[in-house]
Amino acid sequence: MDLQTFTNMIVWLVVTVCCYGIALACAKKLRLNPLCHPIVVTVALVSLLLVVSDTQVTQFQSYTYLLHWLLGPATVALAVPIHNQWDRVKKLGVNGWISIAFGGVFAPVLACFTLYIFDAPMTLQLTMMLKSVSTPFAMSTADAIGGVGELAAVFVIVTGIVGAIMSDSLFRLLKISNANAQGLALGTVAHAIGTAKAIQKGEQVAAMAVLAMCITGIVTVLILPPLFSLFIAV
Amino acid sequence: MLLKKLITGLVGASVILACYWLGLFISDIFHLAVPGAVCGLMMLLILLFVLPSIKDSVAFAAQPLLSHMSLLFIPVVMGVGVYWTNITDNITSLAIAVVVTTCLVLGIQAKLTVWLMADDESETPSNIDEKCQ
Structure with missing residues (x-):
């Protein structure tokens, strides 16, 4: 050099x-x-x-x-907040898991389906699968499923911003005041940016958002790549 | 005191780096579909359960990385310019995919959670208290 x-x-x-x-x-x-x-x-x-x-x-x-x-070591470091949340994970209960699974599956699938209907390029459709996991997860997984890391980062950030901005009026419109509901939805759909918003809404909302974000991220990242390699192999 | 902090940080950073490289190695050797960094994360998580005593030093070293992670995305996000035509060509579908589905799922999931956790309403008052402060 x-x-x-x-x-x-x-x-x-x-x-x-x-x-x-x-x-x-x-x-x-x-x-x-x-x-x-x-x-x-x-x-x-x-x-x-x-x-x-x-x-x-x-x-x-x-x-x-x-x-x-x-970014690599920082992704590994995410083990610390996940470890911190472990007691909450154990206490989450079936209903909490159902809630997270619903958001974690439907947000990306609906987004991909939209792109599919509009006949957008396959790369965009695949990358969109990662829109609601936090950026380090999305970027490291993008290559593995045939998406583009740069686009994944942008989709993730825009999704988070939209979720955080719209959450107040959405929750008011639907009359949702339950802290668990707000936190789980924000963390699952809008990852870290939604979680930052959740922190302003109070401790219980924040805790639930962090929990939902960690679970959505980890589960998506562990399930998607094997699923896609299976898909490609067939 | 400063020396102690330095050693704690170095130990924590070494553990994180070791997990990272081991994760890359394992993901590569076994041709895992899961990315190396995520393998490293799982290993660090397991390590934290097996050896709780390293938690403090790992958490100390992880703190700056975690709180300033946004900074680490900058080089990649800047590179999106290369894909600019991909975005502008599909701007309508992308906007609908991101904005509409995000709002839709956010609302429905929250409603669903309220319905599922109808018994947990007791959590709500503490939240209202915090809002009033």
């Missing part, structure tokens, strides 16, 4: 981290409005800087490879 590349790496890593810092400050200022999710703001700022500095996106990706690599 020459000095030029090394300098570029350091510069773009620092730039990305700074943009992320600004994005976090924005999110805090705007009281966690889901539309100004740190990823959305950071991507906007970095894109602007790439245009200004006339840098290719592929170059940017190779300079910031360290961040991308860290």
